[in-house]
Amino acid sequence: MRDVAILGVGQTRFGELWDRSFREIGIEAGLQALVDAKLSSQDLGALYLGNMASGSLIDQEHIAPMILDYAGLAGHHLGGIRIEGGGASGALALHEGWLAVASGAHDFVVVGGAEKLTDVPDAEANRVVTGTADHEWEGVFGATLPALWAMVARRHMHDYGTTREQLAQVAVNAHENGSRNPNAHYRNKISLEAVLGASPVAEPLGMLDCAPFSDGAAALVLGPLERARKFTDTPIRLAASQVACDTMALHHRRDLTTLDSTVVAAKRAFDQARRTPADVRVAEIHDGYTISALVALEDLGFVDKGAAGPAFVSGAFGPGGKVTVNTSGGLKSQGRPFGAVGVAQVVEIVRQLRGEAGDRQVAGASLGLAHDVGGTGATSVVHLMERVN
Amino acid sequence: MSIARFWRETPRRYNLGGCRCPTCQTVYFPPRSVCPVCVNHRRSIGRMEPFQLSGEGEVVTFTLVHEAAEGFEMQVPYVMAIVRAKEGPQLTAAVVDIDPADVKIGLKVRATFRKLREEGRAGVIHYGYKFAPMDATHHPPDRPAGGTRLPATTATTTTVGSEARA
Secondary structure, X not given: OOOEEEEEEEEOOOEOOOOOOHXXXXXXXXXXXXXXXXOOHHHEEEEEEEOOOHHHHHOOOOHHHHHHHHOOOHHHOOEEEEEOEOEOHHHHHHHHHHHHHHHOOOOEEEEEEEEEOOOOOHHHHHHXXXXXXXXXXXXXXXXXXXXXXXXXXXXXXXXXXXXXXXXXXXXXXXXXXXXXXXOOOOOOOOOHHHHHHOOEEEEOEEHHHEOOOOEEEEEEEEEEHHHHHHOOOOOXXXXXXXXXXXXOOHHHOOXXXXXXXXXXXXXXXXXXXXXXXXXXXXXXXXXXXXXXXXXXXXXXXXXXXXXXXXXXHOOOOOOOOOOEEOOOOHHHHOOOOHHHHHHHHHHHHHHHHHOOOHXXXXXXXXXXXXXXXXXXXXXEEEEEEEEOO | OOHHHHHOOHHHHHHOEEEEOOOOOOEEOOOOOOOOOOOOHHHHOOXXXXXXXXXXXXXXXXXXXXXXXXXXXXXXXXXXXXXXXOOOOEEEEXXXXXXXXXXXXXXXXXXXXXXXEXXXXXXXXXXXXXXXXXXXXXXXXXXXXXXXXXXXXOOOOXXXXXXXXX
């Protein structure tokens, strides 16, 4: 396997993009990434497109050739492959793109992620995303995706003394970071009192504990590291790409407050890169719900099991902390276009490692982590990126 | 959801029919065709035995749902829980016949046969298990202790017109 570099990044604004179609946002992100990489589309070998549910959300399947077509590439006849893994679809697409370049099957590929959630009513979107959990044995009985994560939160509070205020602080920090991201769905800052007083969704989680439904797309261009200097002065090495799966239903997990898929994917990723959690300075982690972020910090190895709540409130994961988390605003503030999330996380890490993150920049970041989750953790994906000097 | 898709699962959803691995004796719900625990798990293929859960268990975590799943809008707010069955497996279900403020981790519950939801005015009504507290002190006076017992035999999907309460 050869070393793989990220040569270009692209991303649309996230939000309720009512005036823009799925194909428009998909193409915008992809073309931005190609321009950023200074790569000719003639050189491309394939497109790997992460998407959760275009069939249910916009009645359109078979979307990879559609994006290639409207990007002006139909005549090149390169391969277009859609990849699905619930909310982890984008990160899975990156994993497939990495495999293709690392193995030598392709030299240059585009990895995309795109989702359009606001063309359907919220109730319909809620039904679709709950399908990323076990429909037959969770959804049919009345569970929703936030209800399942709420049960993780309740048990975490019971086992470790995590408080409602500690959960709420995750959302406050997300909006603080997102206020500095021009692509974010929500750029308003929110107070702890606002999170605690928001209308309940599934107790103990309220509306401001839950990431929004967003439209958006993001894209990356990958190529072999040994040829990267031809295209960019700041190649970012994809140091690890790992996927792990677990039981479909939350109720079948070994432990209700641990995502073993994340634990295993992270361990494999740190082994692959020969690094440890202590080496990471910036991380984009899955905060689809405030509890998701606290559990992720523990499962990724940044803090002991059960200790994420107090650590988070102490500022360990804010600016100047040991790891600065979700500088993009995370899913909560930057937005949650499910299939695009995993790719957008990597776009943010690349910007941080290149030193192009503007007033979100974390000084001296040389190793970054991206963590994406499908459902309640049936799939976790962990990527490590590092600056090459 | 099509009628066949719901109907084919009725032995599990109506009667908590699970299975047991003949080698390691682990009980599963819903039934599985392969034992995930046994080291040599392929030997279990075709040998898993039917096993009936008693319906008794305890709440291991729960939530009070305010934004309903599709078809559950009339039931908000409703309690969803993960219940650990006495025989070992865990499952997700609603907890009923109790003030939501009284639901606690560790609450002893028993399965009860209830209406889950209906698919619109002319659609199929889905029935299945919910859980009610075993301790009679939790019960409203007009409801029997432990709720309605699960039917003794496998029933088929019932369509509109049934009186079962949710």
